[in-house]
Amino acid sequence: MTNVLTPVSSAAEHGDATVDVAALGELLLGKWAHVRLAARELAGLPELHKIEGLSHTEHRRRVFEQLGLLVQKNGVHRAFPKRLGGSDDHGGNVAGFEELVLADPSLQIKGGVQWGLFGSAVLHLGTEEHQDKWLPGIMNLEIPGCFAMTEIGHGSDVASIATTATYDEVTQEFVINTPFRAAWKEFIGNAAVDGLAAVVFAQLITKGVNHGVHAFYVELRDPASKEFLPGIQGLDDNIKGGLNGIDNGRLAFANVRIPRTNLLNRYGNVAEDGSYSSPIASPGRRFFTMLGTLVQGRVSLNGAAVAASKVALKIAIQYATERRQFNAASDTEEVVLLDYQRHQRRLLPLLATTYAAAFAHEELLVKFDGVFSGAQDTDEDRQDLETLAAALKSLTTWHALDTLQECREACGGSGFMVENRFTSLRADLDIYATFEGDNTVLLQLVAKRLLADYSKEFGNLDFGVLARFVVGQAADLTLNKTGLRQVAQSIADTGSAQKSAKALKDEDTQRQLLAERVQSMVAEIASALKEAAKLPKEQGAAIFNDNQDALIEAARAHAELLQWEAFTTALGKVEDAGTKRVLTLLRDVFGLGLIEKHLDWYLMNGRISMQRARTLAPYLNRLLAKARPHALDLVDAFGYGPEHLRATIASGIERERQDEAREYFRNLRASSDGPVDEKILIQRAKASEKKK
Amino acid sequence: MTNVLTPVSSAAEHGDATVDVAALGELLLGKWAHVRLAARELAGLPELHKIEGLSHTEHRRRVFEQLGLLVQKNGVHRAFPKRLGGSDDHGGNVAGFEELVLADPSLQIKGGVQWGLFGSAVLHLGTEEHQDKWLPGIMNLEIPGCFAMTEIGHGSDVASIATTATYDEVTQEFVINTPFRAAWKEFIGNAAVDGLAAVVFAQLITKGVNHGVHAFYVELRDPASKEFLPGIQGLDDNIKGGLNGIDNGRLAFANVRIPRTNLLNRYGNVAEDGSYSSPIASPGRRFFTMLGTLVQGRVSLNGAAVAASKVALKIAIQYATERRQFNAASDTEEVVLLDYQRHQRRLLPLLATTYAAAFAHEELLVKFDGVFSGAQDTDEDRQDLETLAAALKSLTTWHALDTLQECREACGGSGFMVENRFTSLRADLDIYATFEGDNTVLLQLVAKRLLADYSKEFGNLDFGVLARFVVGQAADLTLNKTGLRQVAQSIADTGSAQKSAKALKDEDTQRQLLAERVQSMVAEIASALKEAAKLPKEQGAAIFNDNQDALIEAARAHAELLQWEAFTTALGKVEDAGTKRVLTLLRDVFGLGLIEKHLDWYLMNGRISMQRARTLAPYLNRLLAKARPHALDLVDAFGYGPEHLRATIASGIERERQDEAREYFRNLRASSDGPVDEKILIQRAKASEKKK
Structure with a gap:
């Protein structure tokens, strides 16, 4: 058995290592390496970083401005059609989005709301006409918008939402209505402040028949005054456990009328006379198909959770190879934390799981890209994708929370300082365990x-x-x-x-x-x-x-x-x-x-x-x-620079401090001026006692 | 096997219950019931409650003012001597402190720093002369102070701290010095803003011998200008993962001179001529005895963690008995969350553990009171107390974090809203797992x-x-x-x-x-x-x-x-x-x-x-x-009122909303106007097909 307490020198850690760090880094970057690298460059920009201690209103303003920067820097349009300035690159788009979590999870999720949910709904549930009409404004942020699906009464059980969209043949309009308090749309990003429009999910009723949940494009606020349009009510969710750069809120609709053509009708249409038609006969399959676009959110969260786990482990393991505590094996040298068995037990299995989660995520992303690009888009492919995303997202988001917490505790009081990232990332990622599907x-x-x-x-x-x-x-x-x-x-x-x-x-x-x-x-x-x-x-x-x-x-x-x-x-x-x-x-x-x-x-x-x-x-x-x-x-091999880590304790400062302290004591021992320990005097006295 | 999905009516939950809630409540209140009830009355006052979303500087100011209120309301002096206006009641003092976590954990911990650590060190490590000189000002908050033990380089390993207090026979002073950066006092409550003085732990050196860690009373700031005194440096720890109502910071001493008599010399003294004496011959036992006073902090944290777990479970279980989701057992009625096996698995074992932790805490508190009152104060009693406190504090603080997180997730998105308490309490209690002993x-x-x-x-x-x-x-x-x-x-x-x-x-x-x-x-x-x-x-x-x-x-x-x-x-x-x-x-x-x-x-x-x-x-x-x-x-039976819970989802609002929704659908089904589900039309069509 190796003596694990023998101090491992810095040289041995780096120089003699048998890992080809660069090649392993390439493997981890995966198929969309170039997109990831470009997104990491973005995520390294100070103007995109989270500033701790802002009020939630200041943080919201900052993140909204950051979304504008992302547009300017062409960081967020990969999934949109080429004809509108995108690149029809679904896998790359998600890969890029994931990396933004390194800058600020609020930025990632607010971007996800705008382009991944709101924009994506128009893209996938609407026709080309809808796309041409609204996507340009959504892409360039002229129309900040909401994805209004969840209600207070129903989150993961989407089929049970109670908002209604009843077709009025006379005026050829849908009437969007919130029938009771539990049917208020809730936790909706962009709803409290920024949202000018929303894709609203509601039970489509025409000719006395409820055809189930469909998506409708609804304008919320006057673009000039930012006031709610008639019939629309909102409430601010205010402060949350994290992600406070996002203006979540509630929305309710009091018989709000929208044109018939605002139904995003790719999978279900209502003709002028009120007759309903759909390319998918089974209401269950139709629902599943429409909600299928949601899988993108789960894929992104899976990747973001992997990224956050990597950052946390890089910080905690860096610190654990520098920090010394307790002189277990020697009277003068303290032991490096990671040489303790318990510390290895705490951090290394999490590292192994993070690698597993990272490789599994890459497979998920490839599967996702296959389905969304249309290259491998059978029913079975879609079902496999759903299952894979559900399975992995659950484990990975919980894993990220466990990892962030274990890393925080493994760094003691320093782990609790917000400047060392763990607590802030953990607070922001907490909700990942229950949103986009509990x-x-x-x-x-x-x-x-x-x-x-x-x-x-x-x-x-x-x-x-x-x-x-x-x-x-x-x-x-x-x-x-x-x-x-x-x-x-x-x-x-x-x-x-x-x-x-x-x-x-x-x-x-x-x-x-x-x-x-x-x-x-x-x-x-x-x-x-x-x-x-x-x-x-x-x-x-x-x-x-x-x-x-x-x-x-x-x-x-x-x-x-x-x-x-x-x-x-x-x-x-x-x-x-x-x-x-x-x-x-x-x-x-x-x-x-x-x-x-x-x-x-x-x-x-x-x-x-x-x-x-x-x-x-x-x-x-x-x-x-x-x-x-x-x-x-x-x-x-995770490949993060200091601009991504931004943690004082991962900067090498701990090693400097410990070296300084050891040098001090070395000099003290070498000099004749240093004080003698009372304990040693007692030992000496005992020893000379024995001799007599 | 009972059909657990049969909805349990509110009446059955309350009326037919076999639990005598009031008597069980009494049992849980324990020996110091009257103190707990008085402290809960304090903790229910709006002026002592945490306001979410304050900046850390605003929060600090508020908590400092709240400490003044605690003094006014006689809430925090129970442990101090009767001759100085206290009541020599150590168990009662801790029992009262614990309950303050319900108002704001920052308030509890800042109070703990002032009276439980700083004041307590003067009380237990000083002589009557020290007590008479400083305790009145500490008790009435004229001298806000620090407990400066932990250093950047050493937290739980207190014996290795590197700050020195070297006796100078010529001037009859101790020279307090920080020899290198790792020896800066770190994470010290009251250090960044409010502290006028500190009990500083340092290696006592006299006549060339290091007698180990001792405590010294050191003035830090000019009471009028609040500026640091010469030789003292400080840094602000700024924002932390929680407890942001406390001004933690760093302190360093550049050969700061203090009178010989500022050594808190109950367990070790230096005479004018520099000769050292102690009633405890063994340096190890002496160190253990001096640090023994620290156990009070661990006992308090154990109790506060129990209290936070109770609050979380009351909120989450209340919600779980009202919230309905998924109509598993019927086409029209959704199932109450707590009737799901998984939900029982998630919450009820945590409830059982909380009861166990609460009863164990009461035993710990009785033991603590026995030792600190002197009634049962043998060496073995002290060792038992140390072991019991270490064992229970570890399990209970981790349990509180697990409980807060599970409750937060069990309440879904609502659990993430700061108004429902879980995330805020969890952020504040996070550090309980590693402070006062990792x-x-x-x-x-x-x-x-x-x-x-x-x-x-x-x-x-x-x-x-x-x-x-x-x-x-x-x-x-x-x-x-x-x-x-x-x-x-x-x-x-x-x-x-x-x-x-x-x-x-x-x-x-x-x-x-x-x-x-x-x-x-x-x-x-x-x-x-x-x-x-x-x-x-x-x-x-x-x-x-x-x-x-x-x-x-x-x-x-x-x-x-x-x-x-x-x-x-x-x-x-x-x-x-x-x-x-x-x-x-x-x-x-x-x-x-x-x-x-x-x-x-x-x-x-x-x-x-x-x-x-x-x-x-x-x-x-x-x-x-x-x-x-x-x-x-x-x-x-935990006995908390709405002034302690302060969580929207525990207010009964969920039941009201769900009742309203069910009433709406009941009416819709009863009326002939309600839309028919497309699914039902399809079923009917299939059925009539078969008949043919």
Whole structure:
């Protein structure tokens, strides 16, 4: 066993490292490397940075001005059509947006509201006529706008929103109405101050029939006076836990009339006479298709959460390789934090998970680009994309919060100073766990897909959350990128004569253990639910509810497997032998970390023996100690400059201070003037006592 | 199995409940009920409440003024001597302080700095002369002051601070000096703006001998001009992740001279001629005794974290019993959030843990009062108090952060609005995890005590964190309130013929499982460390480091056991049969939750069989469903009024809105005007198709 407390010199950390930092950096930048680099250049500009301590009104003004700068600098139009000045580059657009989180999450999300939600709705739900009419103003920020979907009464359950858009054949207008307080649009970005217009989601009613949720373009404020137009009411959400550069607010509509042609009618139209038509016959599929554009938000949040985790780990690991505390191993030298086992346990598994999340995100982005560019745009592609985005967004946004918090605590009081970024980023990213789909709800959608893949009888489950999204026909049971994998049901532990955890280092063993767990959890739930589908709704729902927690855990297990697979796939792309060795070590930390996290399951289901299980923690500790000398390289590969980190404790100041202190004490020991410790005098006295 | 999705009516929640809310409230108020009620009255005053969105400078001014109000209202002098206008009531003083967190955590902590640290240091480390000279001004806020202990270079490792206080025999002065940048006092409350004086901790050097850390009273600013006195430098810490009502800052001393008599000399004195004397011969014990007063801060934080957890759970559970989402069980009625299994899983175990933490805190407070009143003040009492405070403070402050976050997410977007308290409280309490002793360090101190109790050979362990506190002789191995319990090493699972988790409901079985785990973990570590004590320091430290993670987990297990014991002891005080039944259920949720959390350990050490383990999660789910109807009573027993909760979503507004919405749809269904769903038309068409 290596003596992990032997101080690792700076030279060893950098010079002898076997990681090719530059090449690894390239791999992490992925397919849209050039866009990411350009966006990072933007994100490095001081005028785009968050200034801490602004009032929320000052912060809002600053962020609005920053959106203007983004327009000027051509940073935000990649997803829009070429004919309007964009570049029809959906993957690149999201890749660029993600990086803006480094400047200020409020900037990222306010930009996301304007171009990713409001603009995107006009782009994807409207016709070319709509696009030509409104997109130029949306793109250049002449029309700041809202994406008015969520209501106080319904967030993730979009199908239940209560705002109505009733067609009036006489005037050929839609009448937008908020029937009660719970139907007020709520948490709407750009609503409190800046929004001149909104895409409003409402139940489309014509000729006495409710055709479900559709999107309508509604003007909100007079462009000159900025006053609300007649019939429109608003409230300011004021101060939030974070993202205070965004003017969230509430909106209500008192029978507001808009032209018939303001219906964004790509997937559903109302003719002058009030007759409804749609290219998609099934109301469920139509709803799913219209809401499909929302997936872009989830993809962006996934990427932004990865970026924030990277920044946090770079700062905390830099500090942990400089800061010394407690002289455990020597009377004069204190130990560097990252040499402590506990510190490795705190930070390195988070680093491994961040790598897994980053590689998985790249796969998600490629999938997203395939669907949105039209290159791979079958129903199944769209469903895969939905499932993948839901699974990954949930895990990654929670991971970012955990990482930011652990990093903050690992840096002690310094971690709490806002100048060191953690607390500010954490406050801003907090809401990522519940917006663009509450993580708990999203994981249930993933579970629904797993069940559908497992057996066709679950294809049309209709309880709670799952009733809201129709996933269509069950896919087949072969190996499937996002759905359930069928794997051999063999008991992994019998396969190996060696009874220590070392056997778990084998890639196939890791895969088998992780995949079997998903498979087995889904099978168990499916068996419990088999009755539910046949029973009356209320009884079925009760059985379903009894398995809700297990369902969510199965979805989580599936998402973890997806991340592990992405990490393993990425390993295959690494050519440099040293980098590959270190990255494989990190992948093993991730994989074995998952197995340790769920060790109770592996034990009680006979997948891992008691004997092997007991060796897992010490084995993982040894892997962490092996990874420790490469930690700095692994965070340096993220490629952030000081303009992105902007954290005092990552500036090298800690090393300077500690060096200065050690020098002081070295000189004191060398001189004859230095005071002697009372303790040492006592020891000497005792020693001379003994001699007598 | 009960159908947990059957809506529970408001009447059932309140009227038929078997919990005697008032009596349970009394039990929770504990020994210092009258002080708590008086402090809650203070905490309910609008002029003491946090106003969100103030700049940090405005917030600081407001909190400073609030301290003046606390003085006027006689809220903060209970711990001081009667002869100076206090009431010598240490337990009551802390009980009162804790409740102030409900008004504004900045107010609580700034008050803690002034009276609990600065004033307390003069009280406990000074002589009567010091007390008479300075305490009146400290008590009435004429002398706002600092507790200048922590340095940039050393936080939890207080023994390593580098500020020096060198005695000059010629002038009979101490010379306070900051030798390098890492020795600047850092994160010091009252340092940036308000502090006129400070108790400065420094290495006392006289006649060429360093006698270790002592406390000195040092004037900082001119009372009139508020300018720093000559030789004193300061920096403002500016904005932090929370607690921005406190003016934290840095302080440095350039050979600042203070009178000899400004040494707070209760435990160590320097005579005019420079000779040092102390009533405590051992420098280690002397250091431990002087730092012993710090325990008060940990006790207060423990109580404040309990209070914040209670507030959060009252708000989130109130909302969860009103908010409806997704119509899982019926086509027209949506389900109340708390009827979902996942929501029960999210909130009710946190509620159970909060009860455990509250009962454990009361025991800690009684112990604290015993020691500080002098009623039970042996060395062993002090050590027990230290261990108990370290163990509980760590778990409780982390628990508060987890609870605030889970409650915030469980309330979705509304949870993110600052008006609903979670995000603001979480930001303020974040630092509780690392100040007054970093939780990770504190748990290692607990582990040290466990090892010392286990075997005398570990009584003087000298690695890392543990080197810093000498815990004296090992206690004996009998049942001991804070140290290690000796329990039979029998394997729990063989004792019961019944193979389901239901057997784990038995109180003795829970105790045995929890206690055996601590015992066994400590024994295992002790065996691994046996060699370490005999080896040279560096090698010993390496072995120690290899077990650091396990050590911390053992300490955590011990703290969990302490909480479980406190909960179980409290059950014995409940007389009302219904309350006892519900509270026992909640204790079982807590106990079985701990066993589930550590199920891997129980499995791989053969304490629980695979068969029984597989029944644990479903069994716990059933307990949660049983506890669910009592959830509102259990949070109502916390006894907070709207003036403490101050959260819009806990005001009943959600129920009003949802009732209004349901009424609207009920009317719509009853009328013939309501639109028909397209889906229903399609179903009807299909049905008539079939008939043909």
